[in-house]
Amino acid sequence: MKRYLRLLALFWSTSVAQEMEYRLNFLLALLSSLGSAAGGLFGLSLFYRAGHALSGWTYPEAVAVLGVFTLLQAFSRALLFPNLNRIVDHVQYGTLDFILLKPVDSQFWISLRILSPWALPDALMGSLLLMWATWQLKRSFLSLMGALPAILAGILILYGLWFFLASLTIWFVKIYNVTYVLQSFLEAGRFPIGAYPALFRWFFTFVLPVAFLTTVPARQVVGRTAGHVGSLVMAWGLGLLLFAGSRMFWRFALRFYTSASS
Amino acid sequence: MKRWIRTLRTFLGVYYAYMLEYRSEIYLWALAGVFPFILMGVWIRAAESGHFGWEPVRFARYFFAVYLTRQLTVVWVIYEFEETVLKGTLSFYLLQPVPVVLRFLSSHLSERLARLPFMLALTLFFFLLYPRAFWIPDPRHILSFLILVTLAFGLRFLIQYTLSMLAFWTERAASVDEFFFLAYLFLSGMIAPLDVFPEGLRRFLMWTPFPYMLYTPARALMGGTVPWNQVLPVIALWGLFFWGLYRILWTRGLRHYSGMGA
Incomplete structure (x- = not known):
């Protein structure tokens, strides 16, 4: 465990140091994060300026x-x-060999080798939006912290789904862009799940659990906690299930890895 | 003239064969364009409140038309061009007695053809799921839609190709396009029809190229009247502006181009 933590520190410090060479990227990431937040707020305001509250939620x-x-x-x-x-590049060029030969868990290596610092503006922007919302709703800072378990469950779910699709490329190199499909469906998480018609709600709860990713944590933040414990338990159950599933699936997929070009 | 037609036909044939090879990848890209359908859900639900002056079915048709328009006007030339410049393969293209842009244009046009079966399948699926939204547009509306979609594709291709010229000077030309894409995402009518935008903003936007890339063609397919005497001059002006810019950047860029790596 300690060895893995030390490895993680090494992985991340080297990858951040490497990215620091392109410092202009920070400005670009900041501007793009500002732009998409402004666009997102504008998109929401289109409903509220006409007096429509999305699933009865305030702005x-x-x-x-x-x-x-x-x-x-x-x-x-x-x-x-x-x-x-x-993962697809490792499969296509056969460099997955080198990862499998290392005395480290290969899923650990392949999932956490790189930390991109350019996500920082998005993280800041997300926190700012949340803080603005809690301040507007006169909620305490503690309620924001209370949402952390739900957000962590969301992260587990997101990882499990993404990992499953990305490791499909061990069989089908050509579908390297399948994670973009996932990402575009996840855009549904911009709105509270109650804002969708019944068919959409069903799809985004049971087929693709977007509801657990954004609506469940947000409910904790804004204090709509009726029935919240149940959905939190479900979110964690789903997250752990997907995580365990990803471990099993990775081991299964590796059996079909034939090591290209070596 | 005859020679040009033959060249174009050959290019289209070659690139179509090439695209067929990547059909699974193209279908996934087409599936990744579900964003309009997600917003369709939210707007259908919102329209039931009667705040917006549009029936739910009308929103469904609008976003369906947006999906079609978007699929027919997808442009990615900046990524292709950036690669040819950075890898130096542009040198080979320059040696051939064919305009370089013809190559990119053919790959874009033939990709549309390869995408068509998927679009038809999705259209069928959509109307099976939501038969109330089904309508058969008047042939005149289909004609105006086709004209406007062609213009929209031309304008979007020209703008992105102009931005691609930055690849001669910087390695991050594609990230400039990402900003353009953000504006396109929120201002072109992708997130909502311009009819629900604030009046002043809408009037301002009609002077920018954005609405003509999605909103205007989509409305035309729904049977809305097209203000041709505003649409054509604005598109022509922006087209001229970007074409001039492109010529300047192209000639300057070529002088700057060192054919690195080739």
């Missing part, structure tokens, strides 16, 4: 959902994108 409450969404986006930009989207 600051809907902003809290957007905040959680932005935080999860930061997480995928920091870890999921730079690591999992590279």
